[in-house]
Amino acid sequence: MAAKHTALIVGVGASEGVGAATARRFAREGFHVAVVGRTAAKVDEVAAEIRAAGGSAEALVGDAAVEADAARFVAAAxxxxxxxxxxxxxxxxxxxSILELQRAxxxxxxREHCLGGFLIGREAARRMVPRGSGSIFFTGASGSLRGKAGFAAFAAAKAGLRAVAQSMARELGPRGIHVAHVVVDGGIGGARLLGRAPQLRDERGPDGLLSYEAIADTYWQLHAQHRSAWTHEIDLRPWIESF
Structure with a gap:
């Protein structure tokens, strides 16, 4: 049966990552999936994997923080x-260090987190609000809630994105759009982290890093929620993570 709905996944990199896993999860539920990233080879690979597994997918390349690209992604999806x-x-x-951090x-x-989230969210909302339905979800981090030493730029960007998500949820929820912010608190056992520090897999032990597939399941569960009990914010962390 041909897909009737599309899921747009922005920020897809390596196959072993949250973006790719989320695209696969929605494809398994019968969605056509538009996968977006800045590296053509990576999004092409993920889209090809989904099609090889019997799903429907297309790859889009660009930068969500560029207004024209954000509009193009949403229009294509x-x-x-x-x-x-x-x-x-x-x-x-x-x-x-705050002493060395450059303005650029x-x-x-x-731009990557806050501005890109705003642009994608706004463009999606313009399509969804007239229909009275849709889900817009944002990946957050522990930096969304607090600024650690050495991470001023990341914390400012993520806290700004969280504020955008809250404002969107308050405005769009009563118009039928489910807006949620997912706080990912801990290391993710994917290609990005383990490519730099492969020893973490053994150091953290079984399930000591967040599973990107489990994070993808959470996005699906959020979308499947009944509107009488919508979640706006949820935090995810490994069972051994202190907080």
């Missing part, structure tokens, strides 16, 4: 099937 779900997962991290680097993280 809504072109053949109704855009029903958007997951904004884009953005990187960096560690700098601070601004770049704000």
């Amino acid at each position: 809504d072109a053949q099937n109704t855009l029903l779900v958007v997951v904004q997962n884009a953005g990187s991290n960096r560690r700098d 680097d601070f601004e770049q993280l704000w």
